[in-house]
Amino acid sequence: MKTCHTVLRYCATALLLPLSMAAQDNPQPPVMDATAHRQAVEGARKRLQNAWREFGERNARGEMAPDIFSLRVQPKILTTGEMEGLMKQAQAATFPEPDVVRSVNGKLNVTLNVFKARNQIGSDPVYLRSYNGKLVGPTLRCRPGGHSLHHGEQQPRSRTRHGGCDEHAAWV
Amino acid sequence: MADVMNTLHGFNTTNLHTHGLHVSPSGISDNVLLEIPPRSEQKYEIVIPKDHPAGTFWYHAHKHGSTAANVGSGMSGALIIEGGLDTVPEIARVPDRVMVLQQIPYVNNASKPVCPAISKDTNLTVGVIEAEYADCSFGPRTWDKLGRYTTINGVKLPVIRMQPGSVERWRLIDSAIREVIQPELVRVDHSGQSAPSKLNFHEIAVDGLALGRVATRSKLELWPGYRSDVLIQAPPVSGVQYVLRDARVPGGGVIIPEERRYLAVVIVEGPPNPMPLPTDDAVRRFRLPSIDPKRVTARQSAAYGIIPKGDGVVFTIDRQPLDFDEARQNTLGEVQEWTVISRNNVGPVSHPFHIHVNPFEIFSILDEQSVEQLDRDPKTGAVLPVWRDTIILNEGWKVSFRTEYTDFDGVFVQHCHILDHEDEGMMELVEISKPPAPMPMADAGAMEPKRLGSPYPAPAWSLPDATGKVQKSADLLTRPTVLFFYEGFACLRCNEQMTALVEKAEAFRKQGVQVIGISTDSVADLGKALDGSACPFPLLADPEKRVFRSYGCYADGPLHGLFVLDATGRVHWQNVSMTPYLDVDALLREAGQVAAPARSGAVASRQP
Numbered sequence: 001m002k003t004c005h006t007v008l009r010y011c012a013t014a015l016l017l018p019l020s021m022a023a024q025d026n027p028q029p030p031v032m033d034a035t036a037h038r039q040a041v042e043g044a045r046k047r048l049q050n051a052w053r054e055f056g057e058r059n060a061r062g063e064m065a066p067d068i069f070s071l072r073v074q075p076k077i078l079t080t081g082e083m084e085g086l087m088k089q090a091q092a093a094t095f096p097e098p099d100v101v102r103s104v105n106g107k108l109n110v111t112l113n114v115f116k117a118r119n120q121i122g123s124d125p126v127y128l129r130s131y132n133g134k135l136v137g138p139t140l141r142c143r144p145g146g147h148s149l150h151h152g153e154q155q156p157r158s159r160t161r162h163g164g165c166d167e168h169a170a171w172v
Numbered sequence: 173m174a175d176v177m178n179t180l181h182g183f184n185t186t187n188l189h190t191h192g193l194h195v196s197p198s199g200i201s202d203n204v205l206l207e208i209p210p211r212s213e214q215k216y217e218i219v220i221p222k223d224h225p226a227g228t229f230w231y232h233a234h235k236h237g238s239t240a241a242n243v244g245s246g247m248s249g250a251l252i253i254e255g256g257l258d259t260v261p262e263i264a265r266v267p268d269r270v271m272v273l274q275q276i277p278y279v280n281n282a283s284k285p286v287c288p289a290i291s292k293d294t295n296l297t298v299g300v301i302e303a304e305y306a307d308c309s310f311g312p313r314t315w316d317k318l319g320r321y322t323t324i325n326g327v328k329l330p331v332i333r334m335q336p337g338s339v340e341r342w343r344l345i346d347s348a349i350r351e352v353i354q355p356e357l358v359r360v361d362h363s364g365q366s367a368p369s370k371l372n373f374h375e376i377a378v379d380g381l382a383l384g385r386v387a388t389r390s391k392l393e394l395w396p397g398y399r400s401d402v403l404i405q406a407p408p409v410s411g412v413q414y415v416l417r418d419a420r421v422p423g424g425g426v427i428i429p430e431e432r433r434y435l436a437v438v439i440v441e442g443p444p445n446p447m448p449l450p451t452d453d454a455v456r457r458f459r460l461p462s463i464d465p466k467r468v469t470a471r472q473s474a475a476y477g478i479i480p481k482g483d484g485v486v487f488t489i490d491r492q493p494l495d496f497d498e499a500r501q502n503t504l505g506e507v508q509e510w511t512v513i514s515r516n517n518v519g520p521v522s523h524p525f526h527i528h529v530n531p532f533e534i535f536s537i538l539d540e541q542s543v544e545q546l547d548r549d550p551k552t553g554a555v556l557p558v559w560r561d562t563i564i565l566n567e568g569w570k571v572s573f574r575t576e577y578t579d580f581d582g583v584f585v586q587h588c589h590i591l592d593h594e595d596e597g598m599m600e601l602v603e604i605s606k607p608p609a610p611m612p613m614a615d616a617g618a619m620e621p622k623r624l625g626s627p628y629p630a631p632a633w634s635l636p637d638a639t640g641k642v643q644k645s646a647d648l649l650t651r652p653t654v655l656f657f658y659e660g661f662a663c664l665r666c667n668e669q670m671t672a673l674v675e676k677a678e679a680f681r682k683q684g685v686q687v688i689g690i691s692t693d694s695v696a697d698l699g700k701a702l703d704g705s706a707c708p709f710p711l712l713a714d715p716e717k718r719v720f721r722s723y724g725c726y727a728d729g730p731l732h733g734l735f736v737l738d739a740t741g742r743v744h745w746q747n748v749s750m751t752p753y754l755d756v757d758a759l760l761r762e763a764g765q766v767a768a769p770a771r772s773g774a775v776a777s778r779q780p
């Protein structure tokens with residue numbers, strides 16, 4: 001966009017954001033054999049299609065209008081007991097920031113490993129596909145940096161290979 | 173259901189999208205056509221231009237078929253480009269919180285009453301998101317039936333502690349996959365302290381892009397994919413508490429229990445620490461400049477819709493589900509004006525429209541009564557255009573925006589950000605091509621018809637014929653073809669050319685050559701050609717002139733084009749001009765030459 005070029009000049013140099021992603025399935029003891037699984041998946045697809053058909057039919061009957069009760073209901077002041085109950089629901093007594101990965105001298109290296117991981121939502125255990133085993137991926141923070149392509153960077157756990165991306169080659 | 177492409181499938185295959193970034197969609201950059209199968213590794217290198225706007229962007233998985241399952245499981249994160257608004261003193265000094273809002277639709281034993289796939293011998297002690305339970309995690313009303321809690325950064329009901337009078341910046345990222353979230357900050361304590369019953373959101377950016385003002389709102393409307401950067405100012409007294417509450421109004425008789433609406437708790441405590449909010453003047457210069465309507469060179473429209481089909485529905489854009497062989501064609505350098513709507517045949521449905529790579533400036537959102545819904549300047553009443561990368565399309569509303577394709581060519585997508593809609597087909601490939609090297613129309617009319625040294629594959633299309641039936645190039649271009657582009661039934665010169673072609677229709681047929689016409693007429697107007705008399709060859713409607721453009725038959729308006737294609741759909745001869753080519757005998761000779769090898773080939777192939 002030509003329009004950006006004139007306004008936001010404060011970015012001193014191009015940023016490189018190499019990301020390496022590794023997908024892996026974390027083998028779980030098979031719950032069903034392949035055929036049963038395929039049938040189960042097809043069953044789910046059929047039910048999902050049916051749900052949409054039903055959605056259309058209910059709409060045609062005028063049953064999907066906004067909930068009047070929700071429109072009227074207003075949040076209420078909580079009693080001391082309710083407040084205590086609320087705080088018991090709180091999974092973290094403080095505010096949890098995701099992990100943070102920052103750019104160094106205009107480059108940011110991060111590895112996102114994809115695998116199923118055990119975590120907890122409220123009091124429920126879950127076993128879900130994840131980035132790096134968490135329920136949220138790391139926050140990537142890019143700050144315009146200096147010319148750093150030839151400065152070696154510490155990246156002990158990154159699988160990213162350097163080189164091959166010249167910040168001035170294609171973009172400037 | 174043989175065709176699984178537009179279903180929820182392949183949950184273990186993934187890839188990556190940098191949502192909102194203005195970067196290349198090609199190669200190992202922001203390319204959502206890449207696929208990362210299990211036990212494999214993909215390197216990405218995404219070069220962010222040095223003049224890229226600063227702001228709150230995000231990244232998430234985007235493999236067609238597994239997007240809802242992956243993002244719904246928490247495979248998303250914030251991607252922040254620092255600078256810009258961060259440098260405003262009133263913003264620079266305040267705490268900066270990333271808030272990734274999630275609605276993770278996991279299924280477990282407790283879901284049995286609402287999930288028929290959980291049989292009596294299934295034992296789901298942990299919550300999962302899997303294809304065999306897809307109807308319980310993804311579909312109409314499933315989120316409320318499951319009764320899950322919205323999380324922030326993977327946590328249910330986090331607690332935020334603020335000092336009286338202090339200010340924080342919250343970077344809200346809506347990573348939910350289907351429902352809208354409508355946050356409000358409501359007071360819940362009964363301390364009797366004098367403090368407002370609601371706190372305002374002072375919004376400074378949407379979708380990472382600065383508003384250029386401080387928009388004070390009592391409620392936000394966050395659709396999947398949206399971001400909102402807001403400043404929150406605690407009241408000046410200690411000992412009061414608020415909750416961040418989702419005020420969403422569901423449909424279909426669903427009632428959301430109050431505690432499920434709570435997203436976070438805000439406790440105001442400690443010594444006062446008053447901080448100022450920035451003024452409009454302090455943030456104005458960070459807004460992207462507006463696109464001058466006079467610069468618009470091309471128009472586009474898109475209608476998102478769920479359409480009944482067979483026993484179920486299909487998820488479509490312009491009535492077509494995703495087809496990886498078709499791409500909406502654009503040219504680098506174009507300044508485009510788009511109109512996008514949601515039109516469903518299953519009752520009213522809202523779809524969050526998102527397009528990759530280039531943000532857009534919305535200049536009008538009309539509701540079903542044609543009432544403008546954009547913010548207005550409180551002093552002048554003027555409508556305030558807004559830059560975004562995702563915008564909700566409500567049924568019956570009309571969203572209009574302008575966008576500019578300045579620097580990145582390549583193929584990317586537009587799609588619905590209700591991610592199961594996307595996985596099920598509500599997505600379309602969008603291609604931006606480099607403008608062709610000095611083209612025939614540069615000095616229009618002077619172009620000589622040309623036999624090409626090296627034939628090239630003709631661009632693909634799917635267009636409706638006069639009966640409204642969609643015809644695809646893949647199906648039709650299987651024998652030698654004369655393809656002609658004409659302006660429309662009202663064009664006298666077009667009719668002259670068409671009459672000449674009709675006179676020789678039998679001669680073409682004898683050579684094994686089919687003739688197909690493509691017009692800027694609508695389907696309804698196609699039949700008006702030749703003064704309404706029957707046309708011996710198919711005529712197709714391209715009122716948006718997308719195919720005209722993809723064949724280079726467009727320069728400030730449609731041009732006349734004539735192409736001779738072989739049986740594999742390669743162009744051997746072409747003429748593009750302001751005036752239609754009328755030497756039909758010469759055309760017949762060219763077509764005959766192209767058809768000859770095909771005919772002999774056909775004969776040969778018939779022999780065992």
Ligand SMILES: [Cu+2]
Pocket residue numbers: 522523524588589590593594598
């Ligand atoms: Cu949708």
